[in-house]
Amino acid sequence: MLASSALAERRLFRLLQQSLDGSPDAQAESAVLARVLGAHLERVVDSSGLPPEQRRGLASRLSATMAAYEAAARNFLAASPQDRADRLGALLASHRRLREILEGELARFRDAAVVGAAQLEALQRATWLPAFLRDLARNSERANHLNRAVLATQEFEARFFEHTAAALRATVESGPQPSGRSLEPDLALLGDVERLAGLPEARALSGDLRNAARRVDALLRQPLEPAAVPTLAAAVGQVVERLEALRPLLEVERDRALADLALVNESVVSFVETLSAASLFALLVGFLVVAAVTRAVTASLDALRDGMDRVRQGRLDVEVQAAGGDETAEMAAVFNRMVAELRESRAKLQAYQQDLERIVEERTRALREAQAQLVQAEKLSAVGELVAGVAHELNNPLTSVLGYAQLLEADPSTPEDLREYARVVVREADRARHIVQNLLTFARPQAVDREPVDVNAVVRHTLEVPRADGEGVRVETRLHPEPLVVLGNALQLQQVFLNIVRNALQAMRDRPGRLEISTTRAGDRAVVEFADTGPGIAPEHLGRVFDPFFTTKKVGEGTGLGLSLSYGIVRDHGGTIRVRNRPEGGACFTVELPLAQPGHREAAGP
Ligand SMILES: Nc1ncnc2c1ncn2[C@@H]1O[C@H](COP(=O)(O)OP(=O)(O)OP(=O)(O)O)[C@@H](O)[C@H]1O
Ligand SMILES: [Mg+2]
Incomplete structure (x- = not known):
């Protein structure tokens, strides 16, 4: 602030110097300077933020000095060059007076501003x-x-x-x-x-x-x-x-x-x-x-x-x-x-x-x-207990029915038409036994041997199994270039993949399309994806396809156990199985299994 006031002063001196040299421009500018300074001073007073009384005091002090200053300046400019030297003293005195007042006021404001800044800094450093x-x-x-x-x-x-x-x-x-x-x-x-x-x-x-x-x-x-x-x-x-x-x-x-x-x-x-x-x-x-x-x-x-x-x-x-x-x-x-x-x-x-x-x-x-996993596990265990009892009870009579029907069929004395009935009984009883067997597997997971199994190999074997469905469906595989070894049971995993593949083929029965099977590695897990181009799964069914007995197929066509069995097997392998609909249409099942640690081998029960 003092520096700026000094600057104004220097400018004034330069003008005075020029006017002493008789330059008319300098004279004109000197007058202008006085006016400008006056206007500045007014602004100083206006913007000072002082209470009205003090403001009036400051204004009158300044204007008195300013008037004296202007008079001295006019006097000075009107004088002949020879006289100017004498009048310069008076001009400088009013200038000095003006400057003093100005500096006094400015110092006060500067203090106020610095205090403001200091408060600000203190606030900034405050513990708040x-x-x-x-x-x-x-x-x-x-x-x-x-x-x-x-x-x-x-x-x-x-x-x-x-x-x-x-x-x-x-x-x-x-x-x-x-x-x-x-x-x-x-x-x-x-x-x-x-x-x-x-x-x-x-x-x-x-x-x-x-x-x-x-x-x-x-x-x-x-x-x-x-x-x-x-x-x-x-x-x-x-x-x-x-x-x-x-x-x-x-x-x-x-x-x-x-x-x-x-x-x-x-x-x-x-x-x-x-x-x-x-x-x-x-x-x-x-x-x-x-x-x-x-x-x-x-x-x-x-x-x-x-x-x-x-x-x-x-x-x-x-x-x-x-x-x-x-x-x-x-x-x-x-x-x-x-x-x-x-x-x-x-x-x-x-x-x-x-x-x-x-x-x-x-x-x-x-x-x-x-x-979600908890709810699924609870559902499975609740149904599992019920099913185990029923399936066990059904097994014995079914074995008798099957046994006697086979005897009847094999007996040469059985008339031909009765033999035909016996064949039907054998076939249907066999189907029933198959279902019961599935129920039992679901409800009572057997102790199985676990050994290192390459998921890629399981996928290949799954596709070798002859399939009734799937006429016209193109099956494409994209397998990870290296073996993806998990600790598990190859037969059980094959059963899981077969269930998923069979579902996909059945879903595309009316409109043959494509089934893409890919295996990849994600960190310490093997990921197998089955993406089909079928109708996909209705949104309200998405949360239910893994439930035991949930099926949309006709009676006799599906028991609704395929995916719940698969769910149990994957879970026992420490993995997860998920389903989603693909944005481009069709369903996509994802199975994730933990990869085996190298050198790890064990035989584990359920
Ligand atoms: N790829 C798929 N596309 C469309 N729907 C599917 C697909 N896979 C499964 N589903 C639906 O999930 C239901 C349950 O499948 P899940 O395999 O558990 O039983 P299922 O195939 O009906 O009978 P099961 O497998 O016992 O013969 C199916 O009935 C079907 O509605
Ligand atoms: Mg199925």
Whole structure:
């Protein structure tokens, strides 16, 4: 500011020098300068932001001096060149007086502006922002933890029911026997829940849950006698009760943490906005004063003002170049620093938020998938138990029917027409036995040997099996160039692929098209895709095709067991099977199986 006032002064001296030399232009300009200075001074007063009384005081001080100054200037210019030297003293004195007043006022404004900037800086460094950011981090971590606790509870629930259903199934099928597996490893999940939730209530519930689960486990690890069933039912009931209390507790707490997070986020944004508006006002007043004094710095001040306006509108991409004196440059630097800090905090905030959104999205997806698998597993185990009993009961009479019919057919004394009936009975009984066999396989997975199997080879063998359907359908394969070795049972996997292929061929019976089978490797999994150009699957059926007995085929044509059997087999192999409709039409089944670790070999039961 002083620098700019010095600049104005230098200009004045130069003009005086020129007018002493008698240059008429210089004289004219000197008069103009006086007028311009007068106008500047008015603006200084107007924009000073002083209370009206002080403003009047300043105006009258300035105008008195200004009048004296003008008179001296006029006097000076009217004099002959010889006299001018004498009158210069008077002119310089009023000039000095004017300058003093100006400098005094300017210094006051400068102090005010610097105080404004200092306040701004102090605010910027205040503990608010870091505290907000800390809050934000803490809340987002909490929301995350709670989400993971909800997932761990879900997983425990799934494992508990799977374990219990398996033990019960074994008892129904083969009579009272101790369960070979313990629930103990799954209880570790509850430890996770307690640690992640950090809620005394959740800890208490989870402790109760653990005790109840241990009671169930203890009962299942002994042969289950009928008398013990009510005790078991009661213990399972307790587990369910605790789970039902724990899950909503965690979910409510997680949603609350997410809501808190949104709140903190909002506060930071409004804080940043208030901060900008309040401190910018202080700076603005100071800057306006500076702008009134000289044009030399007007450009950079305009830039500053523009910059501030833009910040106020929420744009943080501004940087001000200061072309003026020291003070202006200093203010521009303070301003730039402030904007940079605002920019930084806003970027941090956005990064936190995006991170969080991504995590929540991932978790929600994982949760949904886990739930779908859980529902499917429950359906299978419920139907499985029922089916096992019925199929077992059917097997004996069917064996007799088949046996006697075969005897009748083979007996030479049977008349020809009766022999024909016997043949029909044999054929149909054989079909019935086949269905029963399928039911049993589904309900009671046999212990099978697992060995390294190349999925590519299984696909090739599947296509060698003669097919009744599929006239005119083009089957294309695109196999991964290297063997995709999984640990499994080749016959079972072939059964899965055959079911899928057969379904596709049946679906394209009326309008022969194409079936593309491809194998690829995705990380540590082998992926097999079967894409057909048939009619696809009705959207309302998409969620049901893996259900036991779900079929759209005519009675006698399909039992609806193919895909549910396949589902069970793939799951026992540690894999997944999914279906979707292709955008270009047709259905696409995807089977994913974990690749074998090199050198791994084992024989495993179901
Ligand atoms: N590629 C496909 N295109 C269209 N629909 C299909 C396809 N694959 C399966 N489906 C539908 O899924 C249903 C269930 O299939 P699933 O193999 O379980 O039983 P199914 O073929 O009807 O009987 P089964 O296999 O016991 O003979 C089918 O009835 C059919 O509606
Ligand atoms: Mg089928």
